[in-house]
Amino acid sequence: MLCGIPGIGKSALLEYAVHSASGFRVVRVAGIEIEQELPYAALHQMYSALRSHTVVLPPPQRKALAVIFGAEAGEAPDRLMVDLAVLGLLSAAAVDQPLLCVLDDAQWLDSASAQVMSFVAHRISAEPLAIAFATRPPNQLLNSLPEITLRGLRPADARALLLSALHAPLDEPVTERILAEARGNPLTLTELPRMAAPNQFAGGFSRPDALALSEQIEPGYRQRVASLPPDTRTLLLVAAAEPEGDVSLLWRAARYLGIAPSAFDAAETDGLVEVREKVTFLHPLARSALYRAAGLAQRQAAHRVLANVTDPETDPEWRAWHLEGS
Ligand SMILES: Nc1ncnc2c1ncn2[C@@H]1O[C@H](COP(=O)(O)OP(=O)(O)OP(=O)(O)O)[C@@H](O)[C@H]1O
Ligand SMILES: [Mg+2]
Incomplete structure (x- = not known):
């Protein structure tokens, strides 16, 4: 699981993983903020992509998935039945071709999907199956998974990225100050020069008049x-x-x-x-x-x-x- 503040490069790194996983089939799932309260909303994305593999599941597991996704009527299934069904589904899908499941914006996973994915992630063993999560902190739902925290670009890389995003040269002291303030965050380094005229940088962007930062956020x-x-x-x-x-x-x-x-x-x-x-x-x-x-x-x-x-x-x-x- 990749963990880090907004803009630090989690999605970019997941994209890199997808490009590097040649020969893998890739299934993408993303937490969606407005679907957080809908049980199994995120899992439904995966189910849609892999539905054809449900035929190999034992009937009670197949039924459990069909019921939670509204394809069949029936009593709400047991949590463990759903957990096992999803594990079975991913394993079955990985038989013909290795499978990479990429789950971005996990901070917005509905809790039912998060619990299932955490169960599955803990049980992957010999299957040619990988799951990569990315989340903003804190994420209590998935906190027992092995985690890599992204902490920003190294100073030389941050500088190179900032310079590549500028439309005009900057004085060295101002460059230094921006680099200090951005703390290696690639989003900050690339967005800020786009959002401000170079002369607004004087004094750094923590000054109140420096930038019209997003009024919505x-x-x-x-x-x-x-x-x-x-x-x-x-x-x-x-x-x-x-x-x-x-x-x-x-x-x-x-x-x-x-x-x-x-x-x-x-x-x-x-x-x-x-x-x-x-x-x-x-x-x-x-x-x-x-x-x-x-x-x-x-x-x-x-x-x-x-x-x-x-x-x-x-x-x-x-x-x-x-x-x-x-
Ligand atoms: N290593 C990098 N070098 C250059 N640019 C990068 C790097 N990593 C990320 N970026 C750029 O920085 C921006 C933010 O990255 P990204 O979208 O991956 O952040 P994130 O951690 O997924 O943020 P969020 O939590 O908002 O989803 C993107 O425009 C991305 O292309
Ligand atoms: Mg992202």
């Missing part, structure tokens, strides 16, 4: 943030004002503000941010939404705190940058 994040406790919101704003995602800097800022680092837990539980080696927002838009939703005075206060806790010896440029924003 931001309000959702603003609402989520509004429901968090005040100390959590304060720390989130500090994190949003800090492009590098430096964890120790964030904790220094918390101490400076007299806020316990545990105040950040609520934001992590909500899935808005993740604190590992870096502070990472679920989505670059979550960060900009937060930053822009705060009032000017709050933003200035956040930069003032960051300037105060940034080491003037080792990071004079960032300190100056925060002072400028304060």
Whole structure:
């Protein structure tokens, strides 16, 4: 299972897997946000593709699938019967030709499909059958599968991608700042130059006037943030004002503000941010939404705190940058 924030390259990597799997038959399934509440909606995509193989299933299993997908009348089947039927279906389909099942956007799987796919994924053994999932975190439904977390492009690759997406040359300090803010996210690196005129980059895109980022996505994040406790919101704003995602800097800022680092837990539980080696927002838009939703005075206060806790010896440029924003 590939796991990672929006735009980090999960679908691109699944596509790569599909292209690399020469000789495989490929079945694609995708979680669909508006179908999350419909039991077996995602599984139906797979069933449609492989229906012809149901003839080899034992009759009770065949019947179980027919009933859940409305092809036959009958009592709702046992969960295990459905699990076994889907395992049987995939194994049968893999007999003639190896089978790769690609399941993208697994964060939107309906829970019934997720449970079945998790059962099947745990039982693949000798069959020429592979299942690759991609999901945004957190995904509680599939959390026991072996996982690879995508963490963004390496700095040299990020730079090459940014430069390839620009229509005009950029000053080196501005390039550096964008690279720091994008944190290797290929979507951010390719979309942002498209969304802004080069002169809007000056000062980096975390400034409120910098970019007209998607007006449709931001309000959702603003609402989520509004429901968090005040100390959590304060720390989130500090994190949003800090492009590098430096964890120790964030904790220094918390101490400076007299806020316990545990105040950040609520934001992590909500899935808005993740604190590992870096502070990472679920989505670059979550960060900009937060930053822009705060009032000017709050933003200035956040930069003032960051300037105060940034080491003037080792990071004079960032300190100056925060002072400028304060
Ligand atoms: N390694 C890469 N090099 C260059 N561009 C990339 C790379 N990986 C992804 N991209 C580009 O970045 C964009 C986002 O990638 P992708 O759609 O795979 O993200 P995602 O993780 O699936 O996001 P979401 O959670 O929103 O589905 C796409 O335009 C994709 O072509
Ligand atoms: Mg994707």
